[in-house]
Amino acid sequence: MPSPSLASLSDYIDQLLEAICVVDAHGHFLYLSSGCERIFGYKSTEMVGRPMIELVHPEDRERTLLAASEIMAGDQKIDFENRYIRKDGQIAYIQWSARWSEDQNVRVAVARDITKHKQLLEQLQHIAFYDPLTQLPNRALFDDRLQQSLARARREQGMLALCFVDLDKFKQVNDLYGHAAGDLYLQTVAERLLYSVRETDTVARLGGDEFVIVMDAVTDRSAVLSALQNLLTELQQPFLFEQHSLQLSASIGIALFPQHGQDHSSLLAAADRAMYKAKQAGGNQLCTATDLPHRVGKNYG
Template sequence: MNNIRGPVLRLDAQHAARSWRHRLAEPLTLFGAAGVLIVLVILSSTHYLVSREQAAIKRQIELSIGDMADTYEARVLRSLREIDATLKLVDFVASQQRSDILATLAERNLLPPEVIFSVSIVDGQGRVKERTGAWEPATQRDSVPALPEAPGLLVEAFSSAGRQQLLFARMLSHGRDAPEWVTLTVGADYFVSGYNENALGEQGLLALVDASNVTRIGRSGTRLYSSIAMALPTYDEIMSSDDTPFITRWQDVERLTLVRPLFHFPLSIVVGISVEEQLTRAYPMERRYWLRALFVSLAALMILGLLARLSHQLHRERQRVTDERLRHAHYIEHLAFHDTLTQLPNRAYLSYLVDHAIGRYREAEGGFALLFLDLDRFKSVNDTLGHEAGDKLLKLVAKRLLSSVREHDVVARLGGDEFVILLRHITHREPVTRVTEQLVAAIQEPFSLQGQTCLISVSIGVALFPDDGADEQTLMKRADSAMYRAKQAGKNTAYFHEEPSR
């Protein structure tokens, strides 16, 4: 930076006659002008820093709201999927036996914790036939809402003893004369219990809304809300917004808000952060900037250098925090969707890929094949050489499976010695047969474990979409059934669904 220097006064005979007041006035005037310039530079620089800090805070809010929406969406989806899985499990058991359905599941620890969740089976008149859990309606007004005779997952909200409840229900498919439902009841605040005041502040927002944008449950600070409409975009507008936050005003607070519909569920999550509240946290720092500017106006070089250094450090720190958050988010995402031993996609990621492939079929008219693989004689290797050798064998098997399929195919591990392969763009059996032959041949090759040669084989079951099923559950079930037929036929082979025994 350039130093601001006053002019040098020359003294000669003409100036010698001037009074000392006149000689002093000129440098003081110039120094005053330089001082004003310095003050203006410092004030304008300070104003720039404050504005940039506010812009950085707003940008940080935009990044944070995306991270928090990812975390909240994952948590709610996991809870909803577990709830739906429980309802489907009860439906399945109900199709096998007529009574003591919930008791049977409770004995096997297959129901969620009774302290939080209540599972019931109710008839068409709303009478409870079986129940687990602590919840019971306190009054007639607190009774279970009437349920429509409709397939799929139903979500209803109601109040019990002054506490908002959410009820999830499925109509039982046992085929009896009178309709019955299996219901799961949980306190609505369960879905906003992860509210973090350090991140969201006292005026932030977590909420679940239905298709009409009415809150099933919402939380801001310590306050809970329910059955209140929110001024949110329509579903089509949200889907076309490219996941961009927008400003909303709800309960007299303006927030930067992000809305995400939940996959396969009639609900959306809402995450909001009060920009004004977050900016208020920066006011003490802004006041320090201005005080420093006032005190060090005469020492412009030092102050400007210090501010530049502080700005650089703040930028580096924000960059470091942002990079660390991104690395952590990628790591968490990898853990959530990959098997920790083989690094292959896990069941959750496979389910997403299969659903995506089904959706692509409707657009591109292309099918796919689902291969269910189970290793033969793996247990004997595990028992003989130990679990460490068994883990190494699974890693080697994973590498051979990957090398035996095409680049755009997917190899996933369900657990234990079970693998599933998704073969994309399949319209007939011939290419599938070639792949299964390659897989069988690859696994037949000897493995070297702990200085010993081990021989195993693989049994494969194949289901084709859409010929053998229109959804993931049906395809997996039929591929698994075909795999068992392959084992019964002598192992080390592959069977298609509905293929006659050899």
């Protein structure tokens, strides 16, 4: 039960959109304003006496307990964020301000539900970093992923492969069948690229009919060539557009770190030059930054 002093304030506190929570030294709820029901879905009577940590998202419990111990040691927390599991099973993103009351031996906190703000932020981040047509990472996210992969490869003295993929005769598909066919073409290619690589690899669309693949932590060149030859075979499978069977193919340039480039720009340029060699040789094939094209199947030019 709340103390008389807390109860006397409840009529005023319950009008707040934020929730007021009081937790004892053992981490159990002593008092909650009605705002808690709006945020967590539980009535205050369902929460009083329960350990606070039970409602915290499992992934956030360790750092939440650390923050609680720091508050009890006298460190006031402002704008601490974590996630809670609501009564309906949904995740609520909460922003806290909390301090320790030494005279009453309790932790007093104000909770604000920032779930909608977080969801909006995630939507904006997706718009900023993903291609809207294929849902692949865009140029900005690709640049970041490649920089991270290069840093990891340098640190671990490893190797990575950067593959530049340019579609053959994409303009003809657009001209003959319209942009709807072109869009389906790009979406189909994106799906096949993702299907043909590891989950740890990055597939991105740079724009138009240009894609790139960052193959992280590769062991040798032959493994890269084998995977990409399988990719070319997968890309050759036709797809249907309004009862038309359309043929796919691509020219792929490959550059390896550290052999063909030491940084983002030089590696991408090497892969781009190799891709153009493959395209000039007829398309539908691979070319490494230093080798002749490796032909696979029929040429489409």
